[in-house]
Amino acid sequence: MTRRMADPAFRDDQMSRIHEPQVSAINALCDRLMEELPGYSVPYIAPHYGASTAVILALSSNPGPQAGGATGSGMLSRENNDGSAARMGDIYETVGLTDDQVVPWNAYPWHVHETHPNGLPNRLIDDGLDALKRLLDLHPNIQSIVAHGGDAHRSVRQLVSKKRFGEYADARGLKTWNTRHTSNRAFILREPEKSIALEGVCEVYREAMVHAGLKPITALKVDLPAPMTGPELRAAARDELLPLLPGAVEAEARIRDYVHALPPQRSQRLLVELLSRDLIS
Numbered sequence: 048m049t050r051r052m053a054d055p056a057f058r059d060d061q062m063s064r065i066h067e068p069q070v071s072a073i074n075a076l077c078d079r080l081m082e083e084l085p086g087y088s089v090p091y092i093a094p095h096y097g098a099s100t101a102v103i104l105a106l107s108s109n110p111g112p113q114a115g116g117a118t119g120s121g122m123l124s125r126e127n128n129d130g131s132a133a134r135m136g137d138i139y140e141t142v143g144l145t146d147d148q149v150v151p152w153n154a155y156p157w158h159v160h161e162t163h164p165n166g167l168p169n170r171l172i173d174d175g176l177d178a179l180k181r182l183l184d185l186h187p188n189i190q191s192i193v194a195h196g197g198d199a200h201r202s203v204r205q206l207v208s209k210k211r212f213g214e215y216a217d218a219r220g221l222k223t224w225n226t227r228h229t230s231n232r233a234f235i236l237r238e239p240e241k242s243i244a245l246e247g248v249c250e251v252y253r254e255a256m257v258h259a260g261l262k263p264i265t266a267l268k269v270d271l272p273a274p275m276t277g278p279e280l281r282a283a284a285r286d287e288l289l290p291l292l293p294g295a296v297e298a299e300a301r302i303r304d305y306v307h308a309l310p311p312q313r314s315q316r317l318l319v320e321l322l323s324r325d326l327i328s
Contacts, residue, residue, distance in 0.1 A: 049136045052113070052120040053128040061122060064094040072185045073098045073150065080156060080178055087157040090114040093124035097147030102259035103191045103252075104183075105135070105151045107228065108167060108198035115158030123151040134229040138245070142252045143264035150189075152182055154202035167198045176205055180212055183221075190220055191255035196228030222258050226251040237283045277320030284317060 051057045065074045070092050077089040090110045092098055113119045113129040120127055125136035125146075139149065155167050155175035163171070179202065183189060194203045203223040207216045216223075226248050227233050234241055246266060253263040306314055 049126060049133040050128045051126040052122070052124055052132075057126070058120050058122075061093045061095065061120070061124070061126075062091075065091045065122070067094045069097045069099045069147075070094045071099075073182060076178070076181060076185060077156070084157055087159065088115050088121070089156045090119070090158065091122045092150060092152075093120075093122040093126065095124065095126065095146050096150050098150040098186060100147045100188060101150040101186060102188050102261065103144065103149045103193060103255050104186075104189050105149055105193050105195065106179075106199040106202060107151065107153050107195045109153050109155045109160055109163065109171075110158045111160055111230075116160065123153070125151070130231040131229045134234070134245075138229070138249055138252060141249050141264065142256065144252060144256060144261070148256075148259075148261060150186070152179065154179070154198045169201070172198060172201050172205065175202060176211060179206060180215070183219075187219070190222065190259040192221060192223045193251060193255050194223060194225050196230070196233065199228075200225045222255075224251045224255055277316060277323070280317045281320055281324075 052061070074091045077091050080089045081087065088110075110123065111119075111127075111129060111131065113127040113132065114123050115121070125132050125139065135151075139145070153175070155171045156178050159167075159171070167175075192203055192206075194200050203225070205211050207213050207221070207223060227244055229248070234244060236244055249266065253266070256263040306317075
């Protein structure tokens with residue numbers, strides 16, 4: 048099931064259990080982080096996760112509105128009422144990853160989504176590293192970190208760098224993977240590109256599971272339609288972007304996010320198509 052946090056009874060039950068043994072250590076850390084930065088909330092880890100037994104850390108950017116916002120659940124959960132959480136739940140089900148094997152976290156765990164909706168500045172990525180290291184200290188079973196999106200990619204790159212915690216990561220056998228964010232914005236794609244992108248995230252989790260000693264569900268072989276031609280790519284980009292461009296102020300950022308979210312092969316074909324039209328016309 049997904050989006051169960053939309054049900055007040057389920058949400059209240061989860062919140063009432065945030066100090067259960069499987070999440071007591073990580074949620075005590077959340078309390079300490081809020082004490083250290085007054086005025087900023089840190090969503091708890093929903094107790095349907097078994098953080099104490101987790102071997103994989105799913106790292107994203109910063110808590111979204113459905114986790115840390117005024118109307119959010121107050122928890123990180125694949126059951127939150129948004130597309131990103133639902134997509135994450137679908138990925139876990141596809142690869143056979145259970146809640147007692149994975150735990151979510153953010154590169155910057157404090158809720159700042161309203162002031163940084165399009166990504167974190169470097170200083171916040173740096174500020175979040177200490178909290179990430181403290182989380183890892185509390186959960187020695189974690190062997191794999193799957194980083195979703197650019198902010199998380201920068202976070203794990205710093206984490207394993209020699210200047211920060213590289214020796215620590217090597218000593219405990221940590222391995223990191225970079226993959227696409229699960230947000231709706233990252234999946235503004237037509238088929239077959241959307242299916243290819245989703246399977247790419249699933250394959251990353253399969254690799255992370257194997258490294259952590261788990262046996263993933265293997266991918267089903269599916270015959271995907273042929274990739275779109277250059278003109279079809281251009282038309283698709285126009286159709287998908289126009290509804291998302293509220294004005295010139297945000298247009299460049301939205302286009303940049305769109306291009307960043309494209310699978311490499313599709314972005315390369317789109318670039319070739321645009322350059323060809325420009326140079327030949």
